[in-house]
Amino acid sequence: MKPHDSDHGVLAPASDFRPSNDLLSDVLRFVQLSGERVFTAELGPGFDVLFQPGAACIHVIQQGSIDIEAEGGSPLRLSAGDIAVLPHAVQYTLSDGPRRGPNERTTLEVGPAGVQAAVLRHGSGSPVARTISATFQFENKGGVSPLLKLLPDIIHIARDADQSAVLIRDVAQFLVLETTEQEPGAALMISRVIDILIIRSLRTWARSLGTRQGWIGALADARVSRAVAALHRDPTRSWTVEDLASVAGMSRSRFAELFLEAVGEPPLRYLHRWRLAMASDLLRRSTLPVGEIAHSIGYESEAAFSRAFKTMFGTTPRDARSAH
Template sequence: MTASPGNFADRPAPQEFDVGTSTHDLLSELLRSVRLSGDRIVAYAPPPTFSIGFADTGTLHIVEEGELEIRIDGDAEAKRVGPGDVVLLPRGDRHVVTDAGTTAATRWLCGRFTIGDARASHLLESLPAAIVLHGMGGPALEGLDVARRMIVIEMRSPSQGSAVMVARILDLIFIQILRVWAAGADTEPNWLVGAVDPHTGPALSAIHRDPGRDWTVEELARVCNLSRSAFAERFAAHVGKPPATYLGQVRLGAAADLLRNTSLPVALIAKRVGYMSEAAFSRAFKNRYDTPPAQWRRGVSLT
């Protein structure tokens, strides 16, 4: 005999996700602040022998058929990719896509990204020139395959809103590639690796939300519910530098943003980003950008 529920009106509590207040989501915070935007998508199906150059913008290649070779300026070894592989060049490095020396038909999608805020430069420069994910059949890449098919549908049968749909899907692909790459076992230490780690991500989020605060290693460790020594060791292992070094870089990036986009005096900017004196700030800024802050500001205003 099956027992009847005491109240048929009882329902499981609905799951909610607040896109504005997700805790310790540094990647979302940063992507919102730098205004990533998928720009356009192009389908390439060139003749058997070809060479196509790309430069100066974030680029995504999704191989659908055949094999490609991607040669990045400054990299002696070409990257060979095949069907189902995706290649993200987040920094916009100059590169050339060529045939792989076979006569087989080649077909791939190429997406382009624009960054609406120069603050992204520090973050993007620390990423590899190219992130390569091989094959889209595994669970981690299932979302990429769905996104790819959605783009193909929009390209083949464009309708009202297709341009925005494609741009948003490109954004999703960019984010998913970064997440999958950062979670990889062999990924080099990086801010993104630290951001996706639950034991260091809260500290990174705290630093970016309030870089001007007088953070100590002890305070950041408490944010992550770790001892000072355990936190410092884990942070360096995942991010690739000590917490104080990373904090200094974030402060200088925030200062550059204020110099570029406001008319605040240098002394006030120094105070806002956590420096006790203008002189100390100017020294640190020059060490990072090779130019004193006031001179750097004048140069940016002329560009």
């Protein structure tokens, strides 16, 4: 084993190459993360808020304890200082604990359009729990849905996860200030600050990952992350496993083993998926002929591209374009 193949966190000079854009930035740039609205929640005893599927959301718990439960999942108890990110448009509830009977509480239902007021209030009496919350969207979900599906319904960051959790809470406070003062440029500032909250939250969460599939698994290992980022930035290059191992600063055999362990599939198969995700995005955003898109992502024939596209997305490239 070469010295720079060590798993002890010390990388030899061959592994010190850092691409100009990290993998998380690359993925988020492709999906076009966009911050939307900010609201605070003041929740009294007996609160039970049902959010219908709509925008993605982040909740930073300021006070008290809150049970959050996505449809089909189990309740997760959040305490002051915890952060919850819901990256998908799923139905979920915020409550003060398990329901004890069908008539013992009243549910406040938030529709798909989300919270329209600056303050969301529910429950009886003085607030026992407070949040700073914000909605956001992934604008380009169609082309990269296989990537986004790997994110869980609820991303939980504990208040004592690391120093990043403190930073997220501080940024959330700034977000409230910007929303309250409404100075010139506030709308753009709010959107950008929400972006920062989501990116920092995903980065903090990624560090806690064990073995996961796809780009999420790659985030857990800096060497694999560098290789995947290189694939994303130059997907039409005739990559070999040896090329990618060099970017990672590892031997070919060790890189192939670690990539499969982290990402869940071999490097060149992952590259194939990423190329098709790019093709889906081009079909949506451009008027390029299907054959030209096929060649632009490395296919020699439109027929081969169409077969591969249908296998991945369940529809032909032409039908996908018509649907858009």
